[in-house]
Amino acid sequence: MLKNNRFSYFILIVSVIILGIVSRTIDGVPSFLGDTLYAVMVYFGIRLFFINNSFIKTMILALVFCFCIEFLQLYRAEWILAIRRTTLGHYALGQGFLWSDLGFYILGITIAYLIDSILVKRK
Template identity: 50%
Template sequence: MLRYRSTYFFLICTTIILGLLSRHIKGIPLFIGDILWGLMVYFIVRFLFIKQSLKWVIIVALLFCYGIEFSQLYQAVWINNIRHTVLGGLVLGEKFLWGDMLSYTIGIGIGVWADTFVVKHKPPHWPGA
């Protein structure tokens, strides 16, 4: 269990670094950062709820990502002030885009792939598990 947690912690840190770098290197499309954000959310949910099923982790990660994206439709002064800070902008985003939801889904899909084939934590009901 500790081995998996430390692996997820490493993956979270690596994904954060790559995501921050993706915003500062010219030529990298913005959607790459959104994919990495979805991937990071997946790894965080997996880290926090290590004993939960893969299906549960996927649903929670998707709901969290989609919830943050839909929250961007709410444009009150107080939350926009938070969004205009560096941390607030990274966590809450600034404006709603349907394409971001696709990017988050792709990021979570990459997380599932990494979880299944790289971390070797196959869910019990998947073929070959």
């Protein structure tokens, strides 16, 4: 069991990032895995900074954040396109809006919630 502390969430975030990077190097791994892992990382990031939030509040905040990033992809101003052309900008902001990504964000946040509620002992 992990303790409900910031270090535990930091380790989970780093693990998810490593898993996401590794998944990009393996042929045959579906691309939607990246969107799912992104949502998992966002959930744990919110837990890291707002550790006393309830699970439900964390889920809602993570979902709102992910949905905002996805809908922001509809905004096509040159300055934000330039940011998206960088590696970090591409990973953080994505490239193009897809309705299916919203479902993968829900899936990722649900997975993170389950991990959180099962593995992380609450005080």
